[in-house]
Amino acid sequence: MAASGKLMSVTRDWRERDVRVVLVALVIAVATVATIALFAGQLQRTLVSSASSFLAADRQLEAENGLPIPPEWLDEAEARGLETGQMVEFSTMVFGEGGFQLVSVKAVSDEYPLRGDIETQSGNQAPRDTVDRGPGPGEVWVNPRLLRLLELNIGDTLEVGNLELDITRLLIREPDGGFRLSSLAPRVMMHVDDVAGTGVVQEGSRVEYVYLFAGAEPMLEDYYHWLQPQLAPSHEWEGVQDGETFSRSLQRAERFLLLGGSLAVLLAAVAVAVASRQYALSQRDTVALLKTLGLSSRGIGGLYLRRLSLWGVVGILGGLAVALPLFWLLVSLLSDVLERPVDLYLDPAAVMPALLTAVVSLFAFAYPPIRRLRSVPAMRVLRAQPGESGREVIPDMVLAVLAVFGLVWMYAGEFTLVVALLGGLALLLVVLAMLGWGMVAVLRRVQGGGNAWRLALVGLYRHRRSSMAQMAVFAMTLMLAATLVLVRSSLLDDWQAQLPENAPNHFLINIAPDAVDDVEGFWHRQGAPLEALYPMVRGRLTELNGEPVKEVVSKDERIGALNRELNLTWMGSLPEDNQIVSGQWFGQGQTEGVSVEAELAAKLGLKLGDRLTFTIGASRVTEPVTSIRTVQWDSMKPNFYMAFPPGGGLADMPATWITSFFLGPDQKLALNDFSRAFPTVSVLEIDHIIDRIQQIVRQVTQAIEAILALILAAALVVMAAVVSATLRDRQREGALLRTLGGRQSLLVRSTMLEFALLGFVAGALGVVAAEGAVYALQAGMFEGEFRWHWQVVLPVPVIAGVLLAILGRWQLQPVLSVSPMLLLRRLE
Amino acid sequence: MNQMTDLRKTDNRPMLRVSDLTHRVSLETDTLTILQGVSLEINRGESVAIVGRSGSGKTTLLGLLAGLDTPSEGTVELDGSVISTLSEDERAKLRARRVGFVFQSFQLLPALSALENVMLPLELAGMESPQQRARELLERVGLGERLNHTPRQLSGGEQQRVAIARAFASDPVVMFADEPTGNLDNRTGQAVSDLLMELNREQGTTLVMVTHDEHLAARCGRQLHIEAGLLTEPETAGEPEI
Structure with missing residues (x-):
C-alpha cells in the first residue's frame, strides 16, 4: 500500500528518538556479535597456527622403531595435497678443536619447518633473526653452548661421523623444540641428505624418524583416516590438540570469547527490548490516529512489521559496517603482538550469529510490544484510554526468555554458561522485585521539601515504575559487564599462576646421587636456587597382575608410555599440583605400593590393588597400585607417571636425580661453568618454550581486553538508551519545575542524586549477581577456584552511581539551556 | 440549509441515524453509564453542534457516531x-x-511534514498521486508556503489548519470535529472556525461538532445539548450565524 510505503522511510523514522535508540542498539548488537565471532575465528586459527609451530607442522608422525616409514605414505599425503617434510633425530659424538661432545642431531629436509620459523644468529654478537628453512647440504647449525664447549667459531668445521660440515649459523630456537627428556645433549641441526654420508645411522642405531604434515584440517583428518589402519604401535600421530600445554589455554580463551559473545547478545536483547517498548508506547497515539484515518488492524500490523524488517536490514548493514573495520583493527593489533603479519581470515559463517541475533532481537523483543499496537483503540484520539495491564506482558516475557536462552545456547553451545547467566539474571530479578517492594514502602514516608536529597528520594518514589524498570536494566547490564570483568581477571590470574614470571625454565637431568649436594650448592651461589629434586629410575612396565602388559592392553590402544622407558621416582610427599583421585598417598614409613597417573591408569584400565611389574635393568619390581593421582603436565616441573614411596620398590635401584629451576637470560653464561664443573649432568633449556607460551597468553590477553572494552561500550550504550527512554518525561518535569520556580542547581543536584542512588543500588545488585554467575561459571567452565573479588565488587556500585549521575545530568541539559516555555511547547 | 446542488445531498436518507444509544464503562468497583437512550437523526449537509459541559458524554457520543468505538446498546x-x-x-x-x-x-504526526500529514489519508484511501490534492488543500488553507514544515515548526493555528486540510483531503461525506478551537486563542480560534465552516460549505459535508463554546455552536444549523448522558434538542433552533 502506498501509505505504508510513505510511512516507511528510514530517514523519516530516524527523526524519532526511540527509533534511533532501537537502531543504535541493533547496530551495536550486530557489530559486537559479528566482531567477536569473526575475531574468535581468527584467534582460533592464529593460535592453532602459533601452536602448530610447536610441532613445526600441523601433524607429526613419529616412528619410534628406528625405521623410516614406507615412502607410499608420504606419496599419498602429497597426492592429497598436503605439505610434507622429514626429520631424522639421533645422538652422536661430534669433534671440534676443543675435544668431543655428545650431541643430539636433528637432520631436516628442505621443507622444514612447515609451520613456525627457526631463530638463528650469524655470530655470537649478531642480532637474532628468523628463517623459514633449515641448513642446506654441507652446512651445520649448532647450539651456542656447544660452540663454547668445543672452542669453535662460525666458519669452522664440525666433524659429524665421517662428514665434515661447515658451521654457518648459531641455532637459537627451533619451532618444535619440544620438551623431551631424551634430548639432553646440545643440539646440532644439519640437512637430512647428509645423514647417509656421516655413516652414523646404521641398522639398529637409536634413531627416530619424524614426518611433518601440514594442510587444511579436513584434508589432514582424511589422510589420518587413510593412514590409521596401517600404523604400527611404534608409530605416533601427534596434533596440536594433544599437546597438553596449550589445549587448556586455548580452550579457555575460546570459552571466554564465547562468554563475551553471549553477553553481547544479552546486552543487545536488553537494549532492543527497552528501546522498542518505549517506541511502541510512543506510537500509541499515532496508531490511534491511523486507525481513525481508516487503517485496519492488519494494515497497522503489516506497517510495523515492514518497519521492523527495514530496521533489521539497516541494523545489520550498519552493524557490519562497524564490525568489519573493528575486526580489521583487532587483527592488526594481533599482528603487532605477534610481531608477524597475520593472514586476515574472514569467515562468512561467523557473521551468521550476528544476523540471527539481530533477527531474533527484533522479533522476540521488539515485535511483541509493537504487535500489541494493533489493539490500540481508535477512540484514543479523542481521549486517553487505560494503558496495558501487566498481564499482557507475561507471554512476551516467556517468549523473550526462550529467545535469550536459544540465542545464548546457539552462540556458546554450553549448557553451564546458559544456566549460569540466566540463573544469575533470574536471581537478580527476584532480588530486585523484593527490593523494589521494600523501597516503595520506605520511600512512601519521605516528604518532599526544598532539599536535594529529599527531592531525589521523592523522585525515586514518584517514578517508582520507571525507576524499578531502569534499575532492573542497569543491574542486569552491570551484572553482565561485571561477570566478564571477573572472569577475565580470574582467567588471567590463573594463567599467571600456571606460568609465573620465574617459572622453572631449565631442567638438570642425570645428576649422580653423590653430586646432588654440590649441584645444589653451585646454583645456590649463582642465585638460581633449585626447585624440588626427584630421584629418577628408568624402567619399563612389563606385567599387569602377572600377565604381560602388551597382551592385556588391546593393540588399538597406542600408549606411548608402554613403548618407551618410563621415568620412575620415589617421593615422600605428594607434589602440590598433583591430586589423589582414588586410594591414599603413602603413609609415614609405608614402603609398599605405587601411585599411578590418572590418565595412564584409565588407558590401562588400572584399579587400586592391581599389581604392576616393572623391569629395571635386570631387576624386576612388583608393587600394588595404592593410589591414582592427576598430574599437572603443563606445570613445567618434573612429572612422573609412576611414583613409589621412599624406601619402597625402587630403593635399591640405580637412580639419578632430576630437578628444575629458573635461570634468567642474563645468567645463562653460568651454564658454561656448570657444564665444565659437572660434565655428566645434562641441562635441558626450555626457556624459549616458556617464552612462547607466555607470548600466546599475552596475545590472548590482549584480545580479551579488546573484547572486554567492546562489551563495556555496549553496556554503556544500553544504559544510555535506558536513561534516555524517560527523557521526555524528565524534561517536561524539569521544565515544569523550573516554570514553577525551582532553582536550576536544586534541579541538577536532585536529579543527579536520584540517578546516583539508582546506579549505586543497581551496581551493588549487579556485581553481587555477577559473583554468583562467576561462581557457577568457575565451577562449570573455567575450572578455577572461586573467591570474592573485592577489587571489583567495591568499586562497581560507586562507578555505576557516578556514571548514571552523569547520564542524568546529560539528559537534563536541554531543560537547563532552553527557556522553560520553549521547552514545554517543544514537548507538547 | 445552503443551496449547493451536490449529489450527496440528493439522497433523502439521513446521514446519521442513532437509536437508543447507551454506553457504559466498567470501572474497578462499579459500572458508569455515560450515555443513556440517545436517539437522533442528522440529515445530509446539516451542521450540528453537540454542546455540553466537561464530562457530560459529548466526546463519547462523537466517538460512537464516528465509529471509533462501539456502543453498549443501540445502533448507529x-x-x-x-x-x-x-x-x-x-x-x-x-x-x-x-x-x-x-x-x-x-493530532498531526510529528515526524511528517505538513504536506505528508495531508497526504496520509489520501494514501490510506489508495489514491494514486495524492501530492497534488494535498498541495491544493494546503494552499486553500493558506499554508502553501509551509508545505515542508513539520508540526513542531508551526504555530497552533497553523497546525489546526493543516489538520483541517487533512480532514477534507479524502473528500468525506461527514466531518467530525472535537473542540476544534479548544486549544487556540479567541482570534486564532475564530479564523480556524471560519475556515472549517467555509470548507464544510464548499464541500457540502455534513458537520458534527462537539464544543462547549456557545458562540461556535451558534454558527451551526442545529444545536444538541447533552447533560449527564441525556440528549436534549432546544425547541427553537435558529438560522445559523455565519
Whole structure:
C-alpha cells in the first residue's frame, strides 16, 4: 500500500528518538556479535597456527622403531595435497678443536619447518633473526653452548661421523623444540641428505624418524583416516590438540570469547527490548490516529512489521559496517603482538550469529510490544484510554526468555554458561522485585521539601515504575559487564599462576646421587636456587597382575608410555599440583605400593590393588597400585607417571636425580661453568618454550581486553538508551519545575542524586549477581577456584552511581539551556 | 440549509441515524453509564453542534457516531451502514472513505511534514498521486508556503489548519470535529472556525461538532445539548450565524 510505503522511510523514522535508540542498539548488537565471532575465528586459527609451530607442522608422525616409514605414505599425503617434510633425530659424538661432545642431531629436509620459523644468529654478537628453512647440504647449525664447549667459531668445521660440515649459523630456537627428556645433549641441526654420508645411522642405531604434515584440517583428518589402519604401535600421530600445554589455554580463551559473545547478545536483547517498548508506547497515539484515518488492524500490523524488517536490514548493514573495520583493527593489533603479519581470515559463517541475533532481537523483543499496537483503540484520539495491564506482558516475557536462552545456547553451545547467566539474571530479578517492594514502602514516608536529597528520594518514589524498570536494566547490564570483568581477571590470574614470571625454565637431568649436594650448592651461589629434586629410575612396565602388559592392553590402544622407558621416582610427599583421585598417598614409613597417573591408569584400565611389574635393568619390581593421582603436565616441573614411596620398590635401584629451576637470560653464561664443573649432568633449556607460551597468553590477553572494552561500550550504550527512554518525561518535569520556580542547581543536584542512588543500588545488585554467575561459571567452565573479588565488587556500585549521575545530568541539559516555555511547547 | 446542488445531498436518507444509544464503562468497583437512550437523526449537509459541559458524554457520543468505538446498546447508522455492528476493520474502511476528523489537539504526526500529514489519508484511501490534492488543500488553507514544515515548526493555528486540510483531503461525506478551537486563542480560534465552516460549505459535508463554546455552536444549523448522558434538542433552533 502506498501509505505504508510513505510511512516507511528510514530517514523519516530516524527523526524519532526511540527509533534511533532501537537502531543504535541493533547496530551495536550486530557489530559486537559479528566482531567477536569473526575475531574468535581468527584467534582460533592464529593460535592453532602459533601452536602448530610447536610441532613445526600441523601433524607429526613419529616412528619410534628406528625405521623410516614406507615412502607410499608420504606419496599419498602429497597426492592429497598436503605439505610434507622429514626429520631424522639421533645422538652422536661430534669433534671440534676443543675435544668431543655428545650431541643430539636433528637432520631436516628442505621443507622444514612447515609451520613456525627457526631463530638463528650469524655470530655470537649478531642480532637474532628468523628463517623459514633449515641448513642446506654441507652446512651445520649448532647450539651456542656447544660452540663454547668445543672452542669453535662460525666458519669452522664440525666433524659429524665421517662428514665434515661447515658451521654457518648459531641455532637459537627451533619451532618444535619440544620438551623431551631424551634430548639432553646440545643440539646440532644439519640437512637430512647428509645423514647417509656421516655413516652414523646404521641398522639398529637409536634413531627416530619424524614426518611433518601440514594442510587444511579436513584434508589432514582424511589422510589420518587413510593412514590409521596401517600404523604400527611404534608409530605416533601427534596434533596440536594433544599437546597438553596449550589445549587448556586455548580452550579457555575460546570459552571466554564465547562468554563475551553471549553477553553481547544479552546486552543487545536488553537494549532492543527497552528501546522498542518505549517506541511502541510512543506510537500509541499515532496508531490511534491511523486507525481513525481508516487503517485496519492488519494494515497497522503489516506497517510495523515492514518497519521492523527495514530496521533489521539497516541494523545489520550498519552493524557490519562497524564490525568489519573493528575486526580489521583487532587483527592488526594481533599482528603487532605477534610481531608477524597475520593472514586476515574472514569467515562468512561467523557473521551468521550476528544476523540471527539481530533477527531474533527484533522479533522476540521488539515485535511483541509493537504487535500489541494493533489493539490500540481508535477512540484514543479523542481521549486517553487505560494503558496495558501487566498481564499482557507475561507471554512476551516467556517468549523473550526462550529467545535469550536459544540465542545464548546457539552462540556458546554450553549448557553451564546458559544456566549460569540466566540463573544469575533470574536471581537478580527476584532480588530486585523484593527490593523494589521494600523501597516503595520506605520511600512512601519521605516528604518532599526544598532539599536535594529529599527531592531525589521523592523522585525515586514518584517514578517508582520507571525507576524499578531502569534499575532492573542497569543491574542486569552491570551484572553482565561485571561477570566478564571477573572472569577475565580470574582467567588471567590463573594463567599467571600456571606460568609465573620465574617459572622453572631449565631442567638438570642425570645428576649422580653423590653430586646432588654440590649441584645444589653451585646454583645456590649463582642465585638460581633449585626447585624440588626427584630421584629418577628408568624402567619399563612389563606385567599387569602377572600377565604381560602388551597382551592385556588391546593393540588399538597406542600408549606411548608402554613403548618407551618410563621415568620412575620415589617421593615422600605428594607434589602440590598433583591430586589423589582414588586410594591414599603413602603413609609415614609405608614402603609398599605405587601411585599411578590418572590418565595412564584409565588407558590401562588400572584399579587400586592391581599389581604392576616393572623391569629395571635386570631387576624386576612388583608393587600394588595404592593410589591414582592427576598430574599437572603443563606445570613445567618434573612429572612422573609412576611414583613409589621412599624406601619402597625402587630403593635399591640405580637412580639419578632430576630437578628444575629458573635461570634468567642474563645468567645463562653460568651454564658454561656448570657444564665444565659437572660434565655428566645434562641441562635441558626450555626457556624459549616458556617464552612462547607466555607470548600466546599475552596475545590472548590482549584480545580479551579488546573484547572486554567492546562489551563495556555496549553496556554503556544500553544504559544510555535506558536513561534516555524517560527523557521526555524528565524534561517536561524539569521544565515544569523550573516554570514553577525551582532553582536550576536544586534541579541538577536532585536529579543527579536520584540517578546516583539508582546506579549505586543497581551496581551493588549487579556485581553481587555477577559473583554468583562467576561462581557457577568457575565451577562449570573455567575450572578455577572461586573467591570474592573485592577489587571489583567495591568499586562497581560507586562507578555505576557516578556514571548514571552523569547520564542524568546529560539528559537534563536541554531543560537547563532552553527557556522553560520553549521547552514545554517543544514537548507538547 | 445552503443551496449547493451536490449529489450527496440528493439522497433523502439521513446521514446519521442513532437509536437508543447507551454506553457504559466498567470501572474497578462499579459500572458508569455515560450515555443513556440517545436517539437522533442528522440529515445530509446539516451542521450540528453537540454542546455540553466537561464530562457530560459529548466526546463519547462523537466517538460512537464516528465509529471509533462501539456502543453498549443501540445502533448507529452512518450513510446507510449500521456501523455499530461492523467489525473494527470494517469501520476503519468506512472511515477511510467517508469520514473526516478535526481534533482539539490537532493530532498531526510529528515526524511528517505538513504536506505528508495531508497526504496520509489520501494514501490510506489508495489514491494514486495524492501530492497534488494535498498541495491544493494546503494552499486553500493558506499554508502553501509551509508545505515542508513539520508540526513542531508551526504555530497552533497553523497546525489546526493543516489538520483541517487533512480532514477534507479524502473528500468525506461527514466531518467530525472535537473542540476544534479548544486549544487556540479567541482570534486564532475564530479564523480556524471560519475556515472549517467555509470548507464544510464548499464541500457540502455534513458537520458534527462537539464544543462547549456557545458562540461556535451558534454558527451551526442545529444545536444538541447533552447533560449527564441525556440528549436534549432546544425547541427553537435558529438560522445559523455565519
